[in-house]
Amino acid sequence: MTNKEEKTLILVNLGGPRSSSEIEIFLRDLFSDPFVFDLPLPEFLRIRLARFIAKKRAPKVKKTYESMGFGGGSPLVTETEKQAKVLEGILTKCSGTPWKVKVAMACGFPNIRDSEFTKPNPNTLYLPLYPQFSRSTVLSTLAILEEKFGECPVGSGGYVPHFGLTSKFHELTAQFIYEFFTDQLKKFQFLHYPEDKPNCDWKELDIVFSAHGVPMRLIHKGDRYMDEVEVSVNGIVAELRKYGFNGSVHISYQSKVGPAKWTEPSTIQKISELASNGKHIAVYPISFVSDHLETLEEIGEQFKELTLEKGGKSFVRIPALGVYEPFLQFLAEQTLAADNSLQHCICKERGGESLRHCRFKN
Incomplete structure (x- = not known):
């Protein structure tokens, strides 16, 4: 009997500096990306401006x-x-095939452009960890891989599509939120696990589903991100209602940078409004699956402080999914089903344009 060939899955995330020495490099990668830092400028000017902003913001x-x-x-x-x-x-156990799962970042290190991350195919799959499609996340990742390998990964058998629209994701996220409020999660698995609980019945809370904002310029180019966030939230809330949740639900956007118009309402605006009306507030990071700066600092500290300043009765940060087992089991299922899941151009459908080497172009 021959040994089965090992398969590789590469989890792709936006990235973050692992130490202070990497901060400027991370910001330079971030602002140099034309799908993130999208300005109507000649490329050489856009790149120079990106590097200037990265250097200025680093301190x-x-x-x-x-x-x-x-x-x-x-x-x-x-x-x-x-x-x-x-x-x-999970993948090795479920498939009976040995799997190696690596981590690659679009900005910073380990960098997706490095040679260890090889061409997408049925034995080397890429899974961007963004629940909703956006030009600034999923399309950016696909463009990086297209530039590196000369073809868009979609349809290669080596790409796992974004997952925020699926009913299974809605179910497991609602279950996760329910288990958080009923103290069923394994606290040691989460960074800075929120010990504060609302001083009211969680079923009556105002839950703010906070997504990372994007410039409206991207939306005007055909980015369906706001639609996808709404579908995700509606699906999760429908499942939460089955657990008895009767509270109000709000969608907002955080992390705005620069003077341009971004997706609204901002989470700061929404929390200020709710807190001023004396609400009990919980915030869930709908577009993040790992805790980091935006969830721990922006949501966990800044938004909590804002809530209490504006008169809110209580504030709770709900963690990101992290290593929540049903979520990772779900990602394994998505990975094993990836080979035949896409036979059309999702870039055009969800992001407003096809990449140059799209295999589905007519």
Whole structure:
């Protein structure tokens, strides 16, 4: 009997500096991406401006990272590595085939452009960890891989599609939120696990589903991100109602950068409004699957402080999914079904344009 060939899954995330020395590199990668830093400028000017902004922002961002208590960097890479380790075991056990799960980042290190990350095919699969499609996340990742390998991964058998629209994801996320409020989660698995609980029945809370914002310029180019966030939230809330949740639900967007118009309402606006009306508030990071700067610092500290300042009765940060077992089991199922799941151009459908080497172009 011959040994089965090992398969490789590469979990792709946006990235974060692992230490203070990587902050400027991370920001430079981030702002150099044309799908993230999308401006109507000649490319050479856009790149120069991106590098200038990265250098200027680095000292301020450094102070924020230092305050988080992770050695001056972000925990995103290590949190993604934890997910990879658990997922590797699930895939190997479920498929009977040996799997290796690696971690790659679009910005910073380990960088997706490195030679160790090889061409997508049925034995080397890429899974971007973004629940909803956006030009700034999923399309950006596909464009990086297209530039590297000369073809878009969609339809290659080596790409696992985004998952935020699926009913199974809605079910497991609602279950996760329910288990959080009923103290059923394994606290040791989560960073800075929120010990505060609402001083009211959780079923009557106002839950704010906070997504990472994007510039409206991307939406005007055909990005369906806001639609996808709404579908995700509606699906999760429908499942939460089955657990008896009767509270109000809100969608908002966080992490705006620069003067341009971004997706609204902002989470700051929404929390200010709810807190001023004396609400009990919980915030769930709908577009994140790992805790990091935006969830731990922005949601967990800044939004909590804002709530109490504005008169809110209580505030709770709901963690990101992290290594929640039903979530990783779900990702394993998505991975094993990836080969035949896409036979059309999702970039055009969800992001407004096909990449140059799309195999589905007419």
